[in-house]
Amino acid sequence: MACLTVRYIRQGTGPKQGAPINIAFVDKKDVESLGIGVEDAIHAIARQVAGPVGINVFDMEAVTTTSDGIMVEGAIVTMAAADIGEVHQEFGILHMEELEVTPELIEEEPHLAQWEKYFKGKKLFRGPAPHKKLIPVHNAVMTGRAINNNSATEMMNAVTMEEILLPILGQLQIMNDGPVVFGITGEIMSVGIGMTVAEKYGRVFPTRQFRAGDTAHGSGEYAKNVKSNIPCIVAPKSVLAKHILRALNAGMVPGLHISCSPAVLAVASAKGAEIATYNITEKAKIELRSVGVDVDKIKPKAPMSDEEIIARADEIIPGVVDPVLVNSSEIVTKLEISV
C-alpha cells in the first residue's frame, strides 16, 4: 500500500480559537505519482481524519492570482470538505477551472500581463466554472461541519461558526515549507480583501463584477468590521512585498490594473510608483479612509529600492493584528496516509 504525504494543521492550532476545523494540503503531483485520482486521495484523507477537515489540492507548477490581482506560482486546483470520514457526494468536492490565457483574456483582464511577462506557458487556475457547481452563490464545498469557501481560502465550522482566513500566499508558504504569520485579520485586512480585480471564474466572483479601484464590500465604514476578528495564516510581509513589487515592475498600476488594497498602496507608495487615484471609486475611498488610508493625500516620497522595501516590509505594509512569525513546521504535521 502506498503512502500520500499530507501537510496537516490540527483543529484548534493558532491564535484565538485557532483553526476551526482540521486543514489538509496535498500536492497533486504526489497524488499522481501514486497512480491514484485526486478524489481517491480526498476520500483517503477524509477517512484518516474522521472529523471536520478542509482539503486543498495544489498544482505547484501552475499559477493563480491573489485577491489583489497579484500573480503567484502555485495554484489550488481542487477543494474539498469532509466530516465523520465522509465526503458529501454532491457538495463535498469542487475543481477549479483551467483558464486558457489568450490575448483577448489579457485585454479584458490587464493584470494578466504578469503572466505574459513572468509565467508564459504556465497553467492558470482561479475559481471553479459556475455552471459546474451545484450551490447558487459561493465557491464553496461542505460536508457536515466542514465548510471550505472562496475557492479554498476560507474555512469554517458550520456548527461552532468559527472561521479562519487562508490567503493563497500563506498557503503557498506552507506548501513550500516556508515561514508563515499567524494572527488576527484586523480592520485593514477586512477592508483590503474586499478590493478585488475583475476576473472571469475568479476565486470569489464568477464574473467580472468588481474592477480594480472598486470595492466588493460596498458597505462604507462597516467594511472594516466585516472580517476583522478572524484568525488567519498569511505570508510574512516581506514575501507579500516581493510579490507586489514584481507586479509593479510588470507595469501594473494600483487602482487600474491591480487592486487598491492598503497593502498594495503602501508598497506602491514606498516605491514611488504610480497609483491610479482617479480610477478609485468613492465607495472604495470611504472604506480606505475608515482605516486611515486617504488616497487623495498620498504624496510622492523619496522612492525606496525594492530591496529596502522587502527588508522594511513589516513597517511599510499595514494589517494583521497580533502577528506571530512561525516556521510552518511548527504548525504543520506531515502525515503519511495509506492510499
Place this chain on the structure above:
Amino acid sequence: MKLMHTSLPEFKLKLQMAALKQSPNKTLEIRGIENLKSAKMQSLRTGRIELAVEEIARDKDIDKVEVVVMPRVPETMHTVIVKGIAKDGTAKKAILETINIIHPTEEVELADVKEIDDRRPPLGRH
C-alpha cells in the same frame, strides 16, 4: 381536486399521527422548521415521510422519533427586507437586500447513527 401540496399544520399533524399509530407511548419531535409560519409542503414526499416515521416508530427499541428538516442544498439565498414603520403603523420605506446562508449538511445529524437508509433521489430528479 388533487392536492399537490400539504399545509404546514397538516404536515406536522400527519407525522405525529404516523408515530402514534404504532403506540400512544411513542413521541415525535420535529426540528428545523420552527420559524415557518405558513408553507405548503410537497405532498408526494409528505406521504413517504409518514411512511418513514411509521417504520422507525414500529421498532420496539425506539421510544422517540426525531424528524430533522434541513436544507438539502446547503447554501440558501434569501431576500432581506429592511422596513421602516411610521408612528401610525404604515410602512414608509423598505430596502431590499439579499443574503446567502451556508448550513451544515446532514452528517452533523448522522455521526452516531448505526444504520442509514438514504432514500433521497439525486438532485434534479424529484
